[in-house]
Amino acid sequence: MSEDSAASSPGRTGAQAxxxxxxxxxxxxxxxxxxxxxxxxxxxxSPVLRLFLRxxxxxxxxxxxxxxxxxxxxxxxxxxxxxxxxVLLLGFVVIGQVRNGLLDAKVKASxxxxxxxxxxxxxxxxxxxxGTGDDSAPADARTEQNVSPWMGDLVESLSSGGQGAFDVVTxxxxxxxxxxxxxxxxxxxxxxxxxxxxxxxxxxxxxYTTAAQxxxxxxxxxxxxxxxxxxxxxxxVNDPNGDPYQLYYxxxxxxxxxxxxxxxxxxxxxxxxxxxxLGAIAWLVVRQVVxxxxxxxxxxERLSAGRLQERMKVxxxxxxxxxxxxxxxxxxxxxxxxQQLEDLSRMQRRFVSDVSHELRTPLTxxxxxxxxxxxxxxxxxxxTARSAELLADQLDRFESLLADLLEISxxxxxxxxxxxxxxxxxxxxxxxxxxxxxxxxxxxxxxxVVGDQQPVVAEADARRVERVLRNLVVNxxxxxxxxxxxxxxxxxxxxxxxxxxxxxxxxxxGEATRVFSRFWRADPARARTTGGTGLxxxxxxxxxxxxxxxxxxxxxxxxxxxxxxxxxxxxxxPLRGSPIPLEPKDSRRHxxxxxxxLPRGGSEKTATVPAQSAGDQTSSRDPIVPRPAALAPSxxxxxxxxxxxxxxxxxxxRPRRQEETAPGEEPRGGTVSRPDTGAQSPPGxxxxxxxxxxxxxxxxxxxxxxx
Amino acid sequence: MKGRVLVxxxxxxxxxMLGIVLRGExxxxxxxxxxxxxxxxxxxxxxxxxxxxxxLPGRDGIEVCxxxxxxxxxxxxxxxxxxxxxxxxxxxxxGADDYIVKPFKPKELVARIRARLRRSEEPAxxxxxxxxxxxxxxxxxxxxxxxSIALTPLEFDLLVALARKPWQVFTRxxxxxxxxxxxxxxxxxxxxxxxxxxxxxxxxxxxxxxxxVTVRGVGYKAGPS
Numbered sequence: 010m011s012e013d014s015a016a017s018s019p020g021r022t023g024a025q026a027x028x029x030x031x032x033x034x035x036x037x038x039x040x041x042x043x044x045x046x047x048x049x050x051x052x053x054x055s056p057v058l059r060l061f062l063r064x065x066x067x068x069x070x071x072x073x074x075x076x077x078x079x080x081x082x083x084x085x086x087x088x089x090x091x092x093x094x095x096v097l098l099l100g101f102v103v104i105g106q107v108r109n110g111l112l113d114a115k116v117k118a119s120x121x122x123x124x125x126x127x128x129x130x131x132x133x134x135x136x137x138x139x140g141t142g143d144d145s146a147p148a149d150a151r152t153e154q155n156v157s158p159w160m161g162d163l164v165e166s167l168s169s170g171g172q173g174a175f176d177v178v179t180x181x182x183x184x185x186x187x188x189x190x191x192x193x194x195x196x197x198x199x200x201x202x203x204x205x206x207x208x209x210x211x212x213x214x215x216x217y218t219t220a221a222q223x224x225x226x227x228x229x230x231x232x233x234x235x236x237x238x239x240x241x242x243x244x245x246v247n248d249p250n251g252d253p254y255q256l257y258y259x260x261x262x263x264x265x266x267x268x269x270x271x272x273x274x275x276x277x278x279x280x281x282x283x284x285x286x287l288g289a290i291a292w293l294v295v296r297q298v299v300x301x302x303x304x305x306x307x308x309x310e311r312l313s314a315g316r317l318q319e320r321m322k323v324x325x326x327x328x329x330x331x332x333x334x335x336x337x338x339x340x341x342x343x344x345x346x347x348q349q350l351e352d353l354s355r356m357q358r359r360f361v362s363d364v365s366h367e368l369r370t371p372l373t374x375x376x377x378x379x380x381x382x383x384x385x386x387x388x389x390x391x392x393t394a395r396s397a398e399l400l401a402d403q404l405d406r407f408e409s410l411l412a413d414l415l416e417i418s419x420x421x422x423x424x425x426x427x428x429x430x431x432x433x434x435x436x437x438x439x440x441x442x443x444x445x446x447x448x449x450x451x452x453x454x455x456x457x458v459v460g461d462q463q464p465v466v467a468e469a470d471a472r473r474v475e476r477v478l479r480n481l482v483v484n485x486x487x488x489x490x491x492x493x494x495x496x497x498x499x500x501x502x503x504x505x506x507x508x509x510x511x512x513x514x515x516x517x518x519g520e521a522t523r524v525f526s527r528f529w530r531a532d533p534a535r536a537r538t539t540g541g542t543g544l545x546x547x548x549x550x551x552x553x554x555x556x557x558x559x560x561x562x563x564x565x566x567x568x569x570x571x572x573x574x575x576x577x578x579x580x581x582x583p584l585r586g587s588p589i590p591l592e593p594k595d596s597r598r599h600x601x602x603x604x605x606x607l608p609r610g611g612s613e614k615t616a617t618v619p620a621q622s623a624g625d626q627t628s629s630r631d632p633i634v635p636r637p638a639a640l641a642p643s644x645x646x647x648x649x650x651x652x653x654x655x656x657x658x659x660x661x662x663r664p665r666r667q668e669e670t671a672p673g674e675e676p677r678g679g680t681v682s683r684p685d686t687g688a689q690s691p692p693g694x695x696x697x698x699x700x701x702x703x704x705x706x707x708x709x710x711x712x713x714x715x716x
Numbered sequence: 717m718k719g720r721v722l723v724x725x726x727x728x729x730x731x732x733m734l735g736i737v738l739r740g741e742x743x744x745x746x747x748x749x750x751x752x753x754x755x756x757x758x759x760x761x762x763x764x765x766x767x768x769x770x771x772l773p774g775r776d777g778i779e780v781c782x783x784x785x786x787x788x789x790x791x792x793x794x795x796x797x798x799x800x801x802x803x804x805x806x807x808x809x810x811g812a813d814d815y816i817v818k819p820f821k822p823k824e825l826v827a828r829i830r831a832r833l834r835r836s837e838e839p840a841x842x843x844x845x846x847x848x849x850x851x852x853x854x855x856x857x858x859x860x861x862x863x864s865i866a867l868t869p870l871e872f873d874l875l876v877a878l879a880r881k882p883w884q885v886f887t888r889x890x891x892x893x894x895x896x897x898x899x900x901x902x903x904x905x906x907x908x909x910x911x912x913x914x915x916x917x918x919x920x921x922x923x924x925x926x927x928x929v930t931v932r933g934v935g936y937k938a939g940p941s
C-alpha cells in the first residue's frame with residue numbers, strides 16, 4: 010500500500026508540473042501547510058492532502074471495519090461512553106452539593122465567631138475609652154500614643170481565642186487621614202495581609218459599617234508555609250479613640266478542602282469502577298445475546314452452503330432459545346422442502362429417462378422399418394415412393410424434436426452435467442465450420458474464421474460447445490442470405506469468446522432476447538413448415554449457462570446479427586466480461602459513429618485480412634465437403650441435432666425446410682436423400698445477391714467518403 | 717465372414733426389425749428376450765457379437781454384460797435409450813465395447829457392428845513392446861515377464877494402437893477413429909472408460925499409470941518401454 014502511494018504521488022507531480030500552481034493558489038489551509046512543511050512546493054494541495062488523509066486513515070481502517078462489523082464492540086463502547094457521561098454528571102452534582110454543605114456550615118460558624126470577635130473588639134475599645142474617660146479632652150495625645158500597643162494586644166488576644174483556627178488582621182480605615190505609627194496594619198500568624206485581604210473587600214468594608222465577607226487565599230510571609238484557601242470576614246470597628254479601623258477574620262478552609270478532595274477522590278474511584286463494571290456487564294450481556302446470534306449466522310451460512318442438517322443448540326426457554334427454535338424449524342422445513350424438490354427432480358429425471366426409453370424403443374423400430382421401406386422405394390409406384398420419402402423425412406424431424414425435448418427437459422430437471430476439460434476452441438470451430446460447409450455451399454455462403462492464429466483454450470465440455478457453435482453457425486448460414494458469415498474467436502482475461510456474425514435479415518429490436526425462448530418464431534403467422542425444432546437456441550443457452558458462460562444475441566433489422574458465446578477460461582470462474590463486444594464494429598450504429606472521426610479504412614482492413622485466410626480454409630476444406638453425402642458410418646450418438654433455427658420469413662418453404670433439416674442430420678450420417686437440394690437455389694440468384702452485396706458496400710463506402 | 721449376432725432385447729417388434737435388417741446385411745441373428753436366459757443363449761449360440769439392450773426383464777443389461785464379459789472377450793454393443801453420462805459410463809464400465817443410442821438408423825447400426833467385427837481378421841505377425849509388456853499381435857496375446865494378461869479384443873486393439881507409435885500422442889478423437897472406427901468425432905467417454913479398464917488390467921498401479929500415460933489436455937500415449 011505504501012508502495013502504491015509512493016508510486017502515485019510522483020506521477021501526480023509530473024502530471025501537474027506544467028500547471029501554474031503557486032503557493033498562493035492552493036486552496037485549503039491544509040494544502041498550504043503541507044506545501045510549506047511537508048513538501049517543497051510545486052505540488053498542489055488537494056491530492057497530497059488526500060494522500061495524507063489516506064495515510065492517516067489507513068491504520069484506522071481495521072478499527073473502523075471492526076466497529077462496523079462488531080455489535081458487541083459497539084454496545085460496549087456506547088455503554089462506556091454513556092455511563093461515563095452519567096457518572097461525570099453525577100459526580101459534579103454530588104461534589105457541588107457536598108461543597109455547598111461544607112461551606113455553609115463553615116460560613117455560619119465563621120460568621121458567629123467573627124461577630125463575637127467584633128463585639129469583643131468593640132467592648133475592649135469601650136473599656137479602654139472608659140478607663141481614660143475622666144480626663145478625656147486634655148489627654149488626647151496620650152491616648153493616641155496608647156492605641157498602637159492596644160491594637161497589638163487586641164490582635165493577639167483575638168487570634169489566641171481561635172487557637173490557630175483563624176487569623177486576625179487589622180487595617181487602618183482608608184478614610185482615616187491621620188494614620189499615625191501605631192495604627193498601621195497588624196496581622197497574626199505571619200499573614201501577608203496585603204495579599205490575603207482582597208482589595209475589593211477592603212473597599213466594601215470601608216463603605217459600610219456592617220460585616221462583609223469574601224473568599225480568598227491566605228498567603229504567609231514566613232517561607233515554607235503554603236497558602237491556603239480561606240474565608241475572610243471584615244468589619245469596620247472603632248478603636249478606643251473612636252477612630253475607625255478595619256478588623257478582619259481569616260478562617261482557613263483547609264479542612265473543608267481536604268474533605269472535598271477526599272469526596273472527589275472517592276467519587277472518581279467509584280465512578281471509574283462503575284464505568285468499568287458497566288462496560289464489563291454490557292460486554293457480558295451483549296455476549297449472551299450476540300453469541301447465539303453469531304452461532305445462528307454461522308449455521309445459516311453453513312445451511313446456505315448446502316449442509317442442511319446443521320441445527321442450532323437450544324437451551325432454556327428465553328427469547329434466544331425461541332430464536333434458536335424458530336431457526337431450527339426454518340432449517341427443518343427448508344431441508345424438507347429441498348428434499349421434496351430433490352425427490353421431485355429425481356422423479357422428473359426418472360420420468361424423462363423412462364419416457365425417453367419407452368418412446369425411443371418403438372421409434373427405433375419405426376425408424377428401421379421406414380429406412381427399409383425407403384431403401385426399397387424404387388420398386389413402388391410413385392405415390393407410395395413419395396410417401397416413403399415423406400415418412401423418412403418426417404421421422405428425422407420427429408427424432409430431432411424428441412431429442413431436443415429430452416435435452417431441454419434434462420436441463421430443466423437439473424440433470425445436465427458438465428464434463429469440462431481443457432479444449433482448444435479452434436478445433437471445435439474447425440469441426441463445426443467443416444460440418445456446416447455443405448450447407449454453406451448450397452447457400453453460396455463463405456464462412457470465414459477470424460482470430461484463430463493463437464490457441465483459444467478453455468475448460469469446457471467439447472460436446473456441448475460444439476453443439477452451441479454448430480447451432481449458431483447453421484443459423485447464421487441459413488439466415489445470412491448468401492452473404493459471408495464470420496466466426497470470430499478471441500481470448501482475454503479469464504474469458505474466451507466465439508462470435509458468429511451474419512449479414513442477413515437481422516433481428517428487430519427486442520428480438521435479441523426472445524430468440525432464446527422455446528419454440529420462438531420470428532413470424533408467428535407463418536406456418537411451421539420449416540425444419541428446426543425451435544429449441545436449438547434454448548438448448549444452446551442452457552449449455553452456455555451450464556458452463557457459467559453467456560450466450561447473447563445482437564441484431565439490427567436488415568443489418569444482420571451477431572451471436573456471441575462467452576465462456577470462462579477455467580470452470581467455476583465467474584465471468585466479468587467478454588473479449589468480443591456484443592455489437593460488432595461494423596454495425597450501422599458504429600459505422601455512423603466512426604463516420605465523424607475515423608476513416609473507413611480501418612473496418613475494411615479487418616474485413617479483408619481474414620478474408621485471405623478464409624479463402625485458404627475453404628480451399629483446404631474442399632475435399633471434406635462431399636463427406637456427408639458419402640454415407641459414412643458417421644454416427645454421433647450423443648450429439649443431439651439441436652439445429653433449432655430461428656425462423657425468418659421466406660418465400661419458398663419446401664427447399665428451405667429440407668435445407669434446415671439437413672445440417673442437423675449430417676453428423677448422424679443420415680439418409681442423404683437430397684443431394685439435389687443445392688440445385689434448387691439457382692446459382693444466378695445467389696450470384697446476384699453477392700453482387701448486390703458488393704454494390705451495397707460500395708455505395709456505403711461512397712457515402713462515407715462523400716460525407 | 718463371421719456374422720453370428722446375438723440380439724438380447726425384450727421388445728419383440730424391435731428384435732424382429734433388427735433381425736430383418738441384420739439378415740439383409742448378411743448376418744445370422746439369434747434372439748433372446750430375457751436377461752436371465754441371455755447367458756445360456758450366449759453359451760449356446762457362441763455369437764461373434766452381442767447386441768445388448770440395457771433395459772431387460774430379469775437381469776438387466778449391465779449385469780448380463782458383466783457376466784458375458786467374465787467369460788468371453790466377444791464384442792458387446794449396447795443398445796441404450798439413455799445417452800446420459802451415468803448410464804453410458806456404467807454400461808461401458810461393465811464391459812461393453814461400444815454403444816448406440818436409440819433411435820438409430822439401420823446403416824449406423826450395421827456400420828458399428830462391422831467395425832467391431834472387422835478387427836482381428838488378418839493379423840500380421842508383429843511383435844511390439846510397451847513398457848515392460850510384450851505384445852504378440854498375431855497371437856493376440858500380451859505378456860509381462862512371461863505371464864499373459866487377458867484383454868478383450870477392444871482393449872487389445874487400443875493397446876496395440878498406442879504401442880505401434882510410442883512417439884505419438886493420440887487424441888481421443890484419433891483413437892476413436894483408429895480403434896472404434898468412427899469417422900466423426902463421437903463420444904470421447906468411450907475412450908476414457910476403456911483406457912481405465914485397460915489400465916486396471918495392464919498397469920502395476922492403475923493410480924500411477926506407466927503403460928498408458930495421460931497427456932493432459934491432449935490425450936494418451938504409450939509409456940516408455
